[in-house]
Amino acid sequence: MSDAAEIRFISKPHPITGVTNSKLGVWCFLASEVMLFGGLFSAYILLRIGATEWPHGSTILNVPLATLNTMILIVSSVTMVMSWASLALKNFSKYRFYMAITILLGIAFLVVKSFEYAHKFEHHHYPSTNNFYGIYFTLTGLHGLHVIGGIFLNLYLLLPGSKLWKTNPEQFMGRVEAAGLYWHFVDLVWIFLFPTLYLL
Amino acid sequence: MSDHSHKELPFWRKYIFSVDHKVIGIQYAVTGLLFLFFGFCLVMLIRWQLAYPGQELPFIGSWFPETQMIGGIMLPEFYYQLGAMHGTIMVFLGVVPLAVGGFGNYVVPLQIGAPDMAFPKLNMMSYWLYFIGGVLMLASFFVPGGSAQSGWTSYPPLSVIAAGGQTWWLIGMAFLINSSLLGSVNFIVTIIQLRAPGLSFNRLPFYVWAQFVTALLLLLAFPPLMAAAVLQLMDRLAGTSFFIPTGLVVNDAITHFVGGGNPILWQHLFWFLAHPEVYVLILPAMGIVAEIIACNTRKPLYGYKALVYSVCFVGFMSFVVWAHHMFLTNMGTTMSTFFQITTMIISIPSIVILTSLILSLWGGSIRFNTPMLFAIAFLPMFAIGGLTGLPLGLAAADIHLHDTYYVIGHFHYVVAPGTIFALFAGVYHWFPKATGRKMSEFLGKLHFFPSLVLMNCIFTPMLIMGLAGALRRMYDPTQYAHAQAVQPLNVFISISAFCLALAQIPFIINFFYSIFWGKKVDDNPWQATTLEWATPTPPPHGNFLKAPEVYRGPYEYSVPGQKKDFWPQDMKGAN
Numbered sequence: 001m002s003d004a005a006e007i008r009f010i011s012k013p014h015p016i017t018g019v020t021n022s023k024l025g026v027w028c029f030l031a032s033e034v035m036l037f038g039g040l041f042s043a044y045i046l047l048r049i050g051a052t053e054w055p056h057g058s059t060i061l062n063v064p065l066a067t068l069n070t071m072i073l074i075v076s077s078v079t080m081v082m083s084w085a086s087l088a089l090k091n092f093s094k095y096r097f098y099m100a101i102t103i104l105l106g107i108a109f110l111v112v113k114s115f116e117y118a119h120k121f122e123h124h125h126y127p128s129t130n131n132f133y134g135i136y137f138t139l140t141g142l143h144g145l146h147v148i149g150g151i152f153l154n155l156y157l158l159l160p161g162s163k164l165w166k167t168n169p170e171q172f173m174g175r176v177e178a179a180g181l182y183w184h185f186v187d188l189v190w191i192f193l194f195p196t197l198y199l200l
Numbered sequence: 201m202s203d204h205s206h207k208e209l210p211f212w213r214k215y216i217f218s219v220d221h222k223v224i225g226i227q228y229a230v231t232g233l234l235f236l237f238f239g240f241c242l243v244m245l246i247r248w249q250l251a252y253p254g255q256e257l258p259f260i261g262s263w264f265p266e267t268q269m270i271g272g273i274m275l276p277e278f279y280y281q282l283g284a285m286h287g288t289i290m291v292f293l294g295v296v297p298l299a300v301g302g303f304g305n306y307v308v309p310l311q312i313g314a315p316d317m318a319f320p321k322l323n324m325m326s327y328w329l330y331f332i333g334g335v336l337m338l339a340s341f342f343v344p345g346g347s348a349q350s351g352w353t354s355y356p357p358l359s360v361i362a363a364g365g366q367t368w369w370l371i372g373m374a375f376l377i378n379s380s381l382l383g384s385v386n387f388i389v390t391i392i393q394l395r396a397p398g399l400s401f402n403r404l405p406f407y408v409w410a411q412f413v414t415a416l417l418l419l420l421a422f423p424p425l426m427a428a429a430v431l432q433l434m435d436r437l438a439g440t441s442f443f444i445p446t447g448l449v450v451n452d453a454i455t456h457f458v459g460g461g462n463p464i465l466w467q468h469l470f471w472f473l474a475h476p477e478v479y480v481l482i483l484p485a486m487g488i489v490a491e492i493i494a495c496n497t498r499k500p501l502y503g504y505k506a507l508v509y510s511v512c513f514v515g516f517m518s519f520v521v522w523a524h525h526m527f528l529t530n531m532g533t534t535m536s537t538f539f540q541i542t543t544m545i546i547s548i549p550s551i552v553i554l555t556s557l558i559l560s561l562w563g564g565s566i567r568f569n570t571p572m573l574f575a576i577a578f579l580p581m582f583a584i585g586g587l588t589g590l591p592l593g594l595a596a597a598d599i600h601l602h603d604t605y606y607v608i609g610h611f612h613y614v615v616a617p618g619t620i621f622a623l624f625a626g627v628y629h630w631f632p633k634a635t636g637r638k639m640s641e642f643l644g645k646l647h648f649f650p651s652l653v654l655m656n657c658i659f660t661p662m663l664i665m666g667l668a669g670a671l672r673r674m675y676d677p678t679q680y681a682h683a684q685a686v687q688p689l690n691v692f693i694s695i696s697a698f699c700l701a702l703a704q705i706p707f708i709i710n711f712f713y714s715i716f717w718g719k720k721v722d723d724n725p726w727q728a729t730t731l732e733w734a735t736p737t738p739p740p741h742g743n744f745l746k747a748p749e750v751y752r753g754p755y756e757y758s759v760p761g762q763k764k765d766f767w768p769q770d771m772k773g774a775n
Contacts, residue, residue: 005744007314007394014393017393021319021389021394025388025389026394028384029381030384031419031420032381032420035420035421035423035424036423037427038423038424038427039427039428039472040431043427046462047442047462047559052461126438126439127438130441131441131460134438137434138434
């Protein structure tokens, strides 16, 4: 088949826009995600200003554990960048090392989170208890789903997806970068969630 | 993709789980048409109940189970299920998939000279998510308690305490939202990245512009509904009270909810989607009409730049008008004033688009073929729909008209003889490209003229009924004294609606007949200029034999000094 049937700019950036298709696609996807969490944060604000009483997060949630989780996610963002940078330096074994660390940190985040949830359930604090717990479980739960999605994405890039490195390193780097953008976004959402729910 | 091209793909990869944008477009279009038909069937049941309340439904009444009709007489619960599902199916499963998924997928890559969408596999996934969402919606009719019955708007607290089908509605919507998310990312990237060399943004066909703005609306407006759906699912399944006020009493008993929530919150999140959604319904239709008018008047569109700026401005403004659906909530006069002003502002670019399209007819040598008839009819029908919306955008008038049949008449004028006519026009216009055969002109006209008359017979009386105060969600309109005087109109509307169903038979016959026995045509049967007509017919996987280059704007018709009256975008040098 002739060149006419090739989809262009899969691995090389468009000369005018300066990005590949997948990178532009991920940015669009993230814009949509901003609107999703924006809608939920707006709901949080409206519920809170309409409530007769609203507990301070710091009095009923575990701030030290959440701080630890914040640190975990920030470090995982750094290792994500390191894994991409290792690819840029053509060091594949370092890429695998940093990617594995990123995945483990993501799992560590979920483990800490599950301890927090279990603690709440032990004390019979459920989403139906009041709207504070309702929005707390909804927002952190939805964020947790995003973390799980990111872990699976990274696992794919670590194991079966990494074969692409041998055949088309440029496209593979693009994929890791796209996954990285998503992972940073998930991190960023937590950085907004943490003060909103735990501190304010 | 290129390694697939030489060997023949198996049937299920070629036609069912295909990654080719044209096959996916046709899948979307056929599924969308089926859902439109199904949604129309639902509303015919509603029309029977409204015209002849308490009377047995003839012929098919006994087929319905006891939970829906007893002895052929419709139960109120089933009436409300029909109403909610008619709206949901028409908007989310019929018109949008046909306009954006169907025409957008088929035409946009062709018009920009691309071999496919930027992400073919995501495209396939988008269709199948839509399909699953549609199946969930249909399946909800069979769950205990029936389907969703709180209106297509699903206002809480009613929707939160409603029977099981509402959960299915929410999960179905989640699938549809994700489907449209994948689709809109795909459109945006395709249009930005994959335009043919020389096809700058100011040479894009107006249809591509309309789809581009539509994709941006879908991308940014749907997620708040996803947020709302998540919150309502939590209310229904986890017992939270996001939308439940304190002390909610149902059937003389306090509910188990702790309360403290706000039902108006749902309305804000829902309309933040649903107002841009209105423009998702109308912009692709405007794009189709613009293409067909330019081609069949044999002259350039009037005011191409004004059209493009207007469509972008409409897209932007559609995000700041949502609360004009909520004048009757207690949001206060300051908020009302703001949303009245933005609503009046958004009508200006809409009028600019309509005026440009009408002026495009001026001085043209018009070919009155079937697609052109539908496209021309779109203009006054959309104008009536738009102008009847102005009183609804002003709080003082809206207080009287809110939730009456006037609202129904208004938005159906926009969507039914407006958008759906434009979609029919598109089917007749692009059918030769997809199949290599033209649809019958005689059957097309037999479809068009009765449809045009009957559409008006249906929706004009609704405006009158609404002014008389008839409310939109009444199971038995004869129970209300003030609606008695306009009850004969209900009978007239219903008979017109049944006739409208008959008027669609020529289209169905024409569609299937023409696939096999229609008149064979060459690659460019309408002598059009845009790139989709530069491909073989039907276009192969990969579309173009030779990567096209673009040398001029999209509507170079009747250029002085040229031998032919059309000058294709990809033609190098003089004609």
